[in-house]
Amino acid sequence: MSAFTQEDRSLLADSINRFVADAYGPERRAAILTSDEGFGRAEWATYAELGWLGIAIAEAHGGSGGGLAELAVLMRAAGHGLLMEPLLPTLVQAAGALAGGGSAAQQAEWLPAIAEGRAILAFAQDNAAQDEAPVIAEATGDGYRLSGRRGFVLYGAAADRIIVKAERAGQPALFLLSPTAPGVTLAHARSIDDRPVSDLTLDRVQVAEADRLPGGDAALLERLNQMAALAVCAEAVGAMQAANRLTLDYLKTRTQFGTSIGNFQVLQHRMVDMTLAAQEAAAITWAAIGAASIGAAETLVLTAAAKARSAAAARLIGEQSIQLHGGIGMTEEYVIGHYYRRLMLLETLFGGAGWHLDRLGGWTAAGIDGEKA
């Protein structure tokens, strides 16, 4: 259970939103986008000072003992403000993996470092949930030799460590990898929403047994992917609410044919549908996060529904917020296109709508549909 009350979460949300409004405006954001690293080191330090980076880290490791619900508050704000910093891989995936499957020594080394902003961690697994090109970890005398390729490692360029999913004796395993270790090659680019992203190649990279996460098994990975999927849903909810707000404002202020374009019924109804879609995505996302936070049985079903519905909403809202803006929506200078590209990416992470619907449909067909009582 989280150490936070609902009121704590509201206060947290307020504080993040204030920061974004005050210190993460368009100019600062533009500077971050064109910087070499593609995210704000200074901002990262600020997040540490404000206590956000330790929000879901245990108090014993210098955090404040929250959980997924608090991370979701942070991620929603990140979506709303289009933050560029590595919250998802470092706080959700890597810290989650270490807390859930790391050794005491690994936790003691990395969790405080994350909470204090001293370390950025990335996470390398296949984007799609099925792992078709595994990294193979071959046992050696005192450790492992890792070889293989992983694509789409978010913030791989900045990472102090990359947690790599590999196959060890036919079972999934997680390793803490130094990006400067011999045999590690990273090729850098940007994702569609301007985040730094890398392809990772491992050529017989030597890793010590001490760098394997002892609890890094399939069950942990399933739980991590679920948490990450919900964090992404929360981020998408924030982005959708912001995009809807901007679009609604535009409908009210833009005039054509001598009237505000918000007077056209077709645009009104579309804006209604965008609003309902965001509302639906938010409700199912918070429901799934609530269930996951207490480990309820229906978490699986609710997570699949949340990811699928938020993906559908993201597509509608992303596309239509450009359409309703017209030409201005197509410009890089205006922010709505950035929301569109962010939503495009979030849709795909940790399984797209189809992947989750197929799972959910399979459970429903089998009568395992999380129906309460």
Add this chain to the structure above:
Amino acid sequence: MSAFTQEDRSLLADSINRFVADAYGPERRAAILTSDEGFGRAEWATYAELGWLGIAIAEAHGGSGGGLAELAVLMRAAGHGLLMEPLLPTLVQAAGALAGGGSAAQQAEWLPAIAEGRAILAFAQDNAAQDEAPVIAEATGDGYRLSGRRGFVLYGAAADRIIVKAERAGQPALFLLSPTAPGVTLAHARSIDDRPVSDLTLDRVQVAEADRLPGGDAALLERLNQMAALAVCAEAVGAMQAANRLTLDYLKTRTQFGTSIGNFQVLQHRMVDMTLAAQEAAAITWAAIGAASIGAAETLVLTAAAKARSAAAARLIGEQSIQLHGGIGMTEEYVIGHYYRRLMLLETLFGGAGWHLDRLGGWTAAGIDGEKA
């Protein structure tokens, strides 16, 4: 090649439309719907007199030597006027099977009878194109013994003969079956669009070799299903055009909130989409029929596209023409619901949209996509 010119077809269309307008009005149609047989015997005789029943039958057998293009003109008018008579099974399927695969004796017996309106024939195969519950034809000394079940035999109750698809030595075969033969059981009901329809059960029914269609093989069946699919598309085009016309008229005359509801932009755009959908379905249907009429290679691809697009258009137009009518659209007394139910049925006959899209997608993926040159 057809003996008809494009002008002949226009004249034919005019004459059918005139008949429907003059003699197939709501009252007559209501009487036909509540009659025991569910279609008009008197009308059938009239169709024969007007030469429609022989339109695609060779002149040697008392017809006028047309083909699919002429049948399509008739079927479009049938959709427009919601005709209840057994045009599809008798003229398209049965006459098509006899002309394409019947013996000289079978053709001489049945084709003139069809053209003159003396015989109604039904056709029994699985609705879906895959034949999962085949009727088995077991060879006996002088013929065959047929056993099995067939569902959804349109106009089975009125048929003088039913052409039954069966499996003979592992290959498809077609048999002319008398519905009064020992071992034949028909259970009657109505389809969703009020047509008479039957389940057919065959219990060791004795059929003579002379009643097998010698050319009734898999290739003929594929061709027949293609023709029938296109005839159904043509019928759907007629029904969609009529439903759109009624709905547009309603938008112009119905007032609410002190104005004609056709002034509401949302309804205008929906009506535009319905119009475009009908236009698209018509264009691809005539293109496919044109290709089929000359046996062009792209017929297969165009037929799949025509059936899929007309199904999509039928759904949009069917549903929205009720929605735009509001309450009155929900009443049995008003005709728009009859168009809806007719379109629901046509959508499903000879493969629904999904079935055709899967085939088309497979061809496209394989590069067999009927691309010209």
Add this chain to the structure above:
Amino acid sequence: MLGIDLMRDPAIQAFRADVQQFCATHLPRDIRDKVLAGQHLVKSDYVRWQKILFDKGWIVGHWPRPYGGQDWTPLQRAIFDDETSKAGAPWLTPFGVCYAGPVIYTFGSQAQKDRYLPGIRSTDTWWCQGYSEPGAGSDLANIKTRAVRDGDHYVVNGQKTWTTMAQWADMMFTLVRTSSEGKPQNGISFLLIDMKTPGVTVRPIISIDKCHHLNEVFLDDVRVPAENLVGEEGRGWTYAKFLLNNERLLGAEVGKSTRLLQQLRRTLADIRDGGRPLSDDPHWRRRLGELRARLLALEAVCNEYLAAAEAGSTPGLEVSALKIMGSELIQGITGAMVDALAVKGLVYQTEGLEPGWQTPPVGLPGAPGMIREHLHDRATTIYGGANEIQRNILAKAVLGL
């Protein structure tokens, strides 16, 4: 509190369990079977079940205690509605207990309360709703039925339409025009009419599912005692809006969608295509997942609204959002049902809607009920204010457009 946390409240869970248990033991099996098969219910089916609920004290659970209710919160009421629907109980005909009753006990005279509330509670009086008219569907303020005061009576002339179950009704509550001055809404009054009064004629409307749910009601010089006016003359529109608000959290019909989705699931398992059940087909599986996801999301939205209502908040516009989402989901589910049936041919054997019917069916077993449901539910996006109207309301009231 988040909706999902609220649902875990032990008292709420206990109440839900009570309703489920009661349905399991007290819902007559013959009635349930008809509902699950989509067959015709007759008046006595509805009355029988409603009397069972009356005996339990639940039929008016949402009424205040002084009028025989249990002061249920909106959440309790929603749970009751959902669980009875899921269990296969008949539609709780709302015309008496949800519409006429609350208006009468809120705005009516003591004499009206004494006279009408007992029959409403016990379902000894069957009510119908006389709102819509041929020229006033979505535009309800445009009603033309006139009630002219003549001594101690109103003389009513006009026509009502889409009057559900009027063929069984003893009483009809109506909106009538008592004045044509000022804004159209201000000339409307709320009048109770005894269906046996001379001049009342009920004509059936058969709908596209071939069934008789709806009616036209003609009112020709119908003399209605002035004491049947509820509240004040000219305030009828206000009372009608009060009702709308009263019902605002039920429009999602989560219970009905849950029941229909279960039926779809069974249907997909039963129908085979190419030798395998449809539920094995990847396209059907994804479509089933999609509908399930929408239902889960709708439930989550409802729970948020219910949590807000428990906390005392009454934004009042949920009705439009829930109506849109709920009706479009129902159509999504019943549309999938007929698409599944269509694999074998759409036979609509209406005899199969009669419970006594024994002949083996033509086509697929269960098809008539599903086809009936589908055809009937084309109306869900039309009635109660078409979805286009609901979107207009949201654009104006929520978005400020």
Add this chain to the structure above:
Amino acid sequence: MLGIDLMRDPAIQAFRADVQQFCATHLPRDIRDKVLAGQHLVKSDYVRWQKILFDKGWIVGHWPRPYGGQDWTPLQRAIFDDETSKAGAPWLTPFGVCYAGPVIYTFGSQAQKDRYLPGIRSTDTWWCQGYSEPGAGSDLANIKTRAVRDGDHYVVNGQKTWTTMAQWADMMFTLVRTSSEGKPQNGISFLLIDMKTPGVTVRPIISIDKCHHLNEVFLDDVRVPAENLVGEEGRGWTYAKFLLNNERLLGAEVGKSTRLLQQLRRTLADIRDGGRPLSDDPHWRRRLGELRARLLALEAVCNEYLAAAEAGSTPGLEVSALKIMGSELIQGITGAMVDALAVKGLVYQTEGLEPGWQTPPVGLPGAPGMIREHLHDRATTIYGGANEIQRNILAKAVLGL
């Protein structure tokens, strides 16, 4: 004649084969490769290809013979457009040969014809279109850029926007306001402006695909010789509508969609998920079939219109229908492309848009071009009159609503 029959006409088939053959032998491979990869083209790429077409006499095939054209019918022009697109030719930039040229030879003076037509035909002069303004997008009649007569010059002040390829342009044809009397449309004139005139400033607009196609053009006290007015003052709106009608059968972009669908097909074969190509997945297969069906249907609609045009019919409203269907299909195809890429992560490596670029890509090969195409094509439902405007036009003009 039905469209499909017309397409079988031997002369038509021969013409199509000629165009295909010419593209196969004369379209420079380096240019084609860039187009097929969705990479950046520079001005000289366009000019090189257009000069090749000029040498063949095809660049203005649709012009009348007296002006150097070949009197192509709408059908020939459509075939030329489709086949060059399919072959991977660059977009035939229309600003000179399709827009400025026809207006000048139809409405311009002899001096204007002599001066401008040769450079348009040879692409030695690059033109751009100065229509849209910040306050006049969909509502083009609302343009504010003023041209005030001052002796033998107009003095032009205002701002144009969304000006495609203005950074390369020698000349711009513009709609300017010469009067504010009467209906807004009647005060608009058609003026040719030399981009090197003092007071003309071009500012790039970077679009969401990170590319520079668009510009703002600021006009500050730009002195334009009065002889650059085309036709009559106040008739500019009429000339603009003439152009629209002129282009009415090309909006479907069948050729482009055909090329993109081929690219999608290859992409689905190349990308593997769970060890198998996406094209083996039933959902992808159905989606591919759906897009192919829409393309075939769109082609059929175009052919019907072209057959009508060959028969001399000019309904003139096809432009809206084809624009809607064509743009929504393009978005359907490019949307499918990025969904396919997304299986492996959406890396948008814009360096990959530069043809010289050699480094092995991060992410999937070919992804940058497809992502660029997708992002860019979000504009297809906005430019040239947003699809909402097109539907308004159809509702009014075709449906009479």
